[in-house]
Amino acid sequence: MKVRRRFTAVVAVVSAVALVAAGCGRGTRGGEGSASPGITDTAITLGITTPLSGPTAGPGTCTVAGVKAYFGSVNAAGGVKFGDGKTRKVEIKSYDDAYDPQKSLANFQQMSSDGVFAVTAGLGTPTNRAFRDAAIDEKFPQVLVMTGDPLFSKRQDSPWQLGFVPIYQNEGAAFGKLLAASGGQHKVAVLAQNDDYGKGYVEGFKQAIAGAPNVQIVRELSYEATDTSVDAQLTELASTGADVFFNAMSITPLAIAALQKAQQVGWRPSWFLPSNTSSPSAILQPGNASAFPGIYSVAFAKAPQSPEFAKDADVVKFLADLKQYANYPDVPAFPHCMWSYMVGATLQQAFEKMTKPTRDDFMTALRGISGFRAPLMLEGTAVDTTKDGQPAVSSVVVQKYNGKGYATAQAFG
Template identity: 70%
Template structure:
């Protein structure tokens, strides 16, 4: 089931590819103006004639370390391959290799802001980092500093508002879009359904619920019987699940972002004898890291959404994109196993998208980078599912705005067109 909305819609450690100290060519913050002799524009920080350095702040430890580590691994895998082949020929005719500086924020907004402050003077752009609260923590500073904060892994619509965030662009579909996909699937189902909702008490959770409710509005076969929230800092949601189970709901919309809590919630519903069908966000629906430990195969059905091929799926075992990706992941990111989280695939796609932008840049400036970033249309990045693509040309939209509903089959996921318990 493919969903593509045209309104606002709804994924300190230093790691890198040959991390080195970067000599900054030019000292202006953006330097788009020609020099006094009418020559080329002065280079922004983080780019020389031979290298470009990208910065990341992302969780590499703590409860979201699994997905966070993937954000770095995918980017390292993609650019490791590119660098080994000699680098990227930019639009200005110069060939550059890509370096990555990644710092651990532990999914803590204050640490994320400190990481940004540490990196902003030595990197050309910030990219691929995971988290809504952590990316929000330094958004205003990035705008003031005119530092690109782009293709980040948050579904917060704020980052795709060009007028309010001229130096930002999200990568993954906005949370409302995912919520809508779930709602549309259920609205098209036969029979009566009672829904219980457990969501994170922030913009992440609110976005999912907003999208879901908008899609089921007017659907006579669906009733939301109970809604509860939890805090991202909570260590247990047992009390909420017990209360939700008492509602008699046959569907649980579990809009959670914390990996250990998702696993424990799957275990808890079975412990108390409640077996609802389940909707999970794309970033917390890993078959191997979440569903298997949580015993999800015991539930009637588990649905999520995706725009990336799943390496564990038999359907993609010999897929050329997947084979290359896994090889790059093992060789250049020291990640020899199939990734447990989709963020590895997403950041690999981000690398491919950035390469598209670099080849268009005729000036070594952040301004030209942002201008060229907004010109990518219908780009089928490696690992994208058929029918999905990267499009950065739409106002108020992230780079990816199309998702497919998929269903857990006990090992991996398969595409679905309709509700099927």
């Protein structure tokens, strides 16, 4: 009897120690068998660090509004039925980083304290890079973010990251291919942001025109993202007489000022702008873009401003959701509102595949999506998260500004 009592006591102590150890580790790193931080049987919490103030507040505000609009509608209908059979509401916490890397890092640290499951949708390469290493260390998903930095989509280097928008090289290459195929002789002037953003666009463009005898880069200049003027660069580039201007620029006020300065010095080339600084109402109209023979950009989302999509079912629902669930009453001036709405739809695809409430299982589910036509996607584009080195969206369509919106550019000219 004494032996049995001693044995029973030992088993009880060992079991108690095991339970304490399991409890200490529960949910801290999203391990196997236990729920990760930020997810319960009824809700999941997502965080967004993005510029809600400063010169990039317009597109930054959109990155929150689109996700809130999408999941506001989904929550109103009952929530998302996850792959584990449980239905959860999706909660969004937003944090302002003013496009400042130090603030975005502080925001990420705050998210860890606030019990956020994953970071998503936030705008900016330097701001997303600021906490990338910390997210990897903490096994904290940083996914479907608004940066074309290819690093975020390389699984070996960034196992807990995934970009959403096409990498910069893809956008630059799309325009380069169109220009090279035009048949005409073209002299190109380049102005690029002096960081990975600008360099990525130029790299893709140069790769696409390599070996094209009809395209010549005659001058290439740069500017800093903190600059308040690019007048000197525009004046120098105008002196080249280039008929094409490749403007890899991410700052809205500078994009407007560049359009205006070119007109002041009498330079009217065809113009390429990246997708995130090509808004008809926020940039092209204030910059009097109709004065140029052609303004080109790339897109993968239907533009609500375009008459072509005014009555499109996706667009009508998107605008209604944006007003009702994100308190965003206007037609958005920036494409980021549409992009983040698509982010919401893509996240839902992953949630529906999750069979465990863990970050590990979420990343596995997220990386298994292919051929998904998210709401608002243009014909010929789709979400595919299965390609290593590519973001969720890697296909784009080159478009030409028509004075009100954009239409697909079948040819350059």
